[in-house]
Amino acid sequence: MEEEKQRRLRALPAVHEVLAQLETEAEFSPFLANKRDLPRLTHCVRQVLQKARENVYRNISSSFADYESALWPWLKKELLQVLMFPETSLRRVINATGVVLHTNCGRALLAPEAARHVAAQAERYSNLELNIETGERGSRYVHVEQLLCQLTGAEAAMVVNNNAAAVLLMMNTFALGKEVIVSRGELVEVGGSFRIPEVLKAGGAQLVEVGSTNKTWYKDYEAAINSETALLLKVHTSNYRIEGFTHAVSGAELVELGKKYGIPVLEDLGSGSFFDGASLGFPPEPTIQQSVKSGLDLVSFSGDKLLGGPQAGIIVGRRNYLERLRANQLTRALRIDKLTLAALEGTLRMYQNGDGESIPVWRMLSYSLDHLKSAAEKLKAALESNTAIAVELKEDASQVGGGAWPTVNLPTWVCAVRPKQGSVLELEKFLRRGSVAILSRIQKDWILFDGRTLLAGDIEDIAQRLQDWK
Numbered sequence: 001m002e003e004e005k006q007r008r009l010r011a012l013p014a015v016h017e018v019l020a021q022l023e024t025e026a027e028f029s030p031f032l033a034n035k036r037d038l039p040r041l042t043h044c045v046r047q048v049l050q051k052a053r054e055n056v057y058r059n060i061s062s063s064f065a066d067y068e069s070a071l072w073p074w075l076k077k078e079l080l081q082v083l084m085f086p087e088t089s090l091r092r093v094i095n096a097t098g099v100v101l102h103t104n105c106g107r108a109l110l111a112p113e114a115a116r117h118v119a120a121q122a123e124r125y126s127n128l129e130l131n132i133e134t135g136e137r138g139s140r141y142v143h144v145e146q147l148l149c150q151l152t153g154a155e156a157a158m159v160v161n162n163n164a165a166a167v168l169l170m171m172n173t174f175a176l177g178k179e180v181i182v183s184r185g186e187l188v189e190v191g192g193s194f195r196i197p198e199v200l201k202a203g204g205a206q207l208v209e210v211g212s213t214n215k216t217w218y219k220d221y222e223a224a225i226n227s228e229t230a231l232l233l234k235v236h237t238s239n240y241r242i243e244g245f246t247h248a249v250s251g252a253e254l255v256e257l258g259k260k261y262g263i264p265v266l267e268d269l270g271s272g273s274f275f276d277g278a279s280l281g282f283p284p285e286p287t288i289q290q291s292v293k294s295g296l297d298l299v300s301f302s303g304d305k306l307l308g309g310p311q312a313g314i315i316v317g318r319r320n321y322l323e324r325l326r327a328n329q330l331t332r333a334l335r336i337d338k339l340t341l342a343a344l345e346g347t348l349r350m351y352q353n354g355d356g357e358s359i360p361v362w363r364m365l366s367y368s369l370d371h372l373k374s375a376a377e378k379l380k381a382a383l384e385s386n387t388a389i390a391v392e393l394k395e396d397a398s399q400v401g402g403g404a405w406p407t408v409n410l411p412t413w414v415c416a417v418r419p420k421q422g423s424v425l426e427l428e429k430f431l432r433r434g435s436v437a438i439l440s441r442i443q444k445d446w447i448l449f450d451g452r453t454l455l456a457g458d459i460e461d462i463a464q465r466l467q468d469w470k
């Protein structure tokens with residue numbers, strides 16, 4: 001085996017040999033026409049040869065004779081690919097996991113309308129901070145404030161970098177050096193090291209825990225209130241459920257308590273949504289509108305979870321509180337970028353136009369079983385001629401992701417693939433390490449491709465990649 005590997009490594013041409021050979025290949029002439037392109041070409045050749053070496057280390061099962069004859073066509077194909085699509089660090093991934101809000105893959109996808117608005121604002125000057133009427137300096141927040149107020153029913157709104165920043169800013173503005181009361185059942189940790197106790201501390205506030213993990217009562221909050229209390233904070237337990245013998249105090253009840261003692265009440269809604277999920281058969285979640293309506297002074301949520309927009313932290317609520325947030329120096333450090341603002345405006349306009357259901361997150365969550373089955377069937381058909389794998393359709397479940405509806409299993413159809421040689425773990429790695437990474441789910445001896453999160457062209461690319469397996 002080692003000997004075979006050594007022979008294969010020796011069979012690889014040197015960089016100058018590849019370059020000389022390319023001179024004779026017509027499809028490479030555009031890349032050879034200009035001498036200045038030579039360093040890039042050389043770099044790409046090195047890159048492809050390195051990949052070939054890695055393939056040898058990772059074992060290719062064909063015989064040496066096959067290897068030798070397949071080598072040059074393979075090198076040419078790979079080289080054309082890297083020359084035409086130079087590798088950027090940030091690049092496309094095929095998400096076949098069925099996890100709609102996949103944290104590792106960029107969470108929510110933007111709707112094309114929102115993406116177009118971003119591209120248009122990116123390439124031109126804009127009125128980002130210009131009041132066109134007066135010619136004076138304006139505020140970047142005006143571009144989304146009215147939309148947010150219309151959609152949520154709040155008096156005022158602003159946006160920052162993400163929801164973690166929103167919570168930090170709220171703590172720092174209203175509770176610096178003071179106490180914030182939170183239920184022990186709501187001391188949430190979200191992936192990526194966002195923990196409510198830590199964020200409060202970072203914002204300069206002191207956490208006062210009340211109640212127990214499963215039960216917290218109105219009287220628990222009330223007993224903890226003293227002259228140092230700055231805020232009552234409700235945190236949506238977005239990524240877990242406490243079920244059984246439980247009790248939590250609703251936002252509306254906290255509002256009543258806050259009024260009694262003159263203390264503002266805030267809610268971190270996490271994955272805030274304009275839809276309650278009932279039409280999809282999900283267990284009901286409070287919508288952003290409901291939280292605002294219950295009288296909470298400020299409500300914050302993410303832009304790139306169920307809202308289906310860009311990464312952003314949105315804060316809505318009472319005007320006087322929003323004004324204090326804007327006056328905080330931290331706001332400058334946490335401020336939202338113009339491209340994000342464009343993406344958010346584009347997304348919010350879709351909700352305003354009654355088009356919210358065509359935002360990718362909601363489109364994917366509401367696919368019918370027929371649609372999902374036909375996507376899985378289409379992939380199966382594209383794999384039918386592949387003799388290296390066994391293929392079946394299976395019923396399975398996809399996840400919402402992003403910490404939203406953590407206990408919901410969305411019924412789906414998957415195209416399941418089993419390698420005839422090698423293990424599923426090897427196949428998963430092989431798929432992930434192609435020129436476009438393909439992410440799949442593993443279930444026992446099968447690799448599952450869930451049609452829910454596939455986009456145009458993905459099926460063809462998965463089939464193409466599997467052609468090269470063993």
Ligand SMILES: *Cc1c(COP(=O)(O)O)cnc(C)c1O
Binds near residue numbers: 165238270302
């Ligand atoms: C996701 C989440 C956050 C963090 O939001 P980001 O926009 O990712 O910063 C904060 N609180 C809760 C409850 C969350 O679910």
